[in-house]
Amino acid sequence: MSSQASSESTEQTLPTLSATLPHPEPQGPLLDPVGRELPEFPVPEPLGSHGPGRIIALCNQKGGVGKTTTTISLGAALAEYGRRVLVVDFDPQGAASVGLGVNPNELDRTIYNAMMERGTSLRDVLRTTDIDGLDLVPANIDLSAAEVQLVGEVARESVLSRALRDVVDDYDVILVDCQPSLGLLTVNALTAAHGVMIPLECEFFALRGVALLVETIEKVRDRLNPRLEVDGILATMFDSRTLHAREVVQRVYEAFGDTLFHTVIGRTVKFPDASVAAEPITVYAPTHAGATAYRQLARELVARGDAA
Numbered sequence: 001m002s003s004q005a006s007s008e009s010t011e012q013t014l015p016t017l018s019a020t021l022p023h024p025e026p027q028g029p030l031l032d033p034v035g036r037e038l039p040e041f042p043v044p045e046p047l048g049s050h051g052p053g054r055i056i057a058l059c060n061q062k063g064g065v066g067k068t069t070t071t072i073s074l075g076a077a078l079a080e081y082g083r084r085v086l087v088v089d090f091d092p093q094g095a096a097s098v099g100l101g102v103n104p105n106e107l108d109r110t111i112y113n114a115m116m117e118r119g120t121s122l123r124d125v126l127r128t129t130d131i132d133g134l135d136l137v138p139a140n141i142d143l144s145a146a147e148v149q150l151v152g153e154v155a156r157e158s159v160l161s162r163a164l165r166d167v168v169d170d171y172d173v174i175l176v177d178c179q180p181s182l183g184l185l186t187v188n189a190l191t192a193a194h195g196v197m198i199p200l201e202c203e204f205f206a207l208r209g210v211a212l213l214v215e216t217i218e219k220v221r222d223r224l225n226p227r228l229e230v231d232g233i234l235a236t237m238f239d240s241r242t243l244h245a246r247e248v249v250q251r252v253y254e255a256f257g258d259t260l261f262h263t264v265i266g267r268t269v270k271f272p273d274a275s276v277a278a279e280p281i282t283v284y285a286p287t288h289a290g291a292t293a294y295r296q297l298a299r300e301l302v303a304r305g306d307a308a
């Protein structure tokens with residue numbers, strides 16, 4: 001017996017011992033939470049050049065479903081894989097800005113100015129972040145005025161789309177973090193986007209309101225943006241220990257089929273902790289399952305062809 005083992009308590013030695021045992025062969029393929037075979041998503045090839053960016057809107061008119069967390073964490077994961085990523089905070093609450101270490105209430109110029117003022121470009125309000133390869137267009141409460149002011153604008157649904165034209169060639173992926181509503185700002189995000197990602201919290205009423213969201217997406221596709229696709233539905237805050245959460249994802253799968261990402265994000269307090277630290281989870285807790293899940297989502301998105 002090694003001196004190390006004898007000096008440790010039983011609780012500490014048990015995992016050490018089991019770690020040295022041969023791992024049993026896995027029984028068949030790995031399955032995702034709805035029982036589909038889980039493909040192995042390869043690490044994306046490095047890119048030789050960057051842009052033009054694919055614009056993805058993160059959308060759900062329900063609040064607290066993981067839009068902002070997904071924007072930040074997926075953005076940071078894609079940046080780790082060498083992608084040039086722009087996060088556009090498109091919620092007057094400014095949570096994506098705060099989550100990336102920027103206090104938007106101290107800023108004079110934000111997305112609002114780039115959209116509403118002639119002579120202010122998106123480049124003028126764009127900032128780098130502490131994450132290599134990830135830039136931010138911040139938002140603050142000023143943006144709430146845009147919702148009203150846009151009503152009187154010519155081509156009021158495509159103001160964001162026009163603002164993004166200045167920078168779209170510099171990025172591989174542009175993630176737009178929408179506010180929890182289906183108002184004119186969200187319509188602007190959908191008009192600018194190539195794809196929509198819909199985060200759904202794994203709880204009983206998750207599907208409530210999704211029909212209306214899908215209807216809005218279809219209207220925007222018909223009238224304003226024929227290229228718009230639903231990239232995927234992402235189940236968030238999944239607690240594998242509860243039957244309830246598994247039933248919810250199963251129902252989402254029955255309703256939407258393979259639009260549901262294989263990747264599911266588990267519920268963990270590390271996400272709110274990372275928000276408090278104003279860091280993406282991939283930086284705050286790089287080896288935690290939450291960070292791993294968002295890296296898998298980034299690889300799945302690339303494997304599906306929805307990101308470079």
Ligand SMILES: Nc1ncnc2c1ncn2[C@@H]1O[C@H](COP(=O)(O)OP(=O)(O)O)[C@@H](O)[C@H]1O
Pocket residue numbers: 062063064065066067068069070095180236237238265266267268269271272273275
């Ligand atoms: N997978 C998760 N597990 C636990 N808490 C989460 C998870 N994802 C997000 N949260 C927390 O839930 C709250 C709402 O998430 P957020 O991303 O801000 O939602 P939304 O942008 O849709 O309003 C935040 O406090 C966030 O830290």
Ligand SMILES: [Mg+2]
Pocket residue numbers: 067068069091095177178
């Ligand atoms: Mg949000």
